[in-house]
Amino acid sequence: MKDWDEREKDLYNEPKEELKIIVRADLARAFRRCVWMEVNETGLSPYEVQNLLIEELLKNRGC
DSSP states (O other): OOOHHHHHHHHHHSOOOOOOOOOOHHHHHHHHHHHHHHHHHHOOOHHHHHHHHHHHHHHHTTO
8 A cells, every 4th residue: 555645646646627516505515524524534635535436426327
């Protein structure tokens, strides 16, 4: 397993794109809360957690 410094270096080298979605305020708060809970539980960065959540959503929807 890569340590944090190696993972962070990899993250900065990846191409990134901002995704802006418009959702209800309660969904936005829930998403942010979910991200921070995962960050605190796993030690991953918010960027990593957001990517994992989106990947999971897309896989579950068969996209």
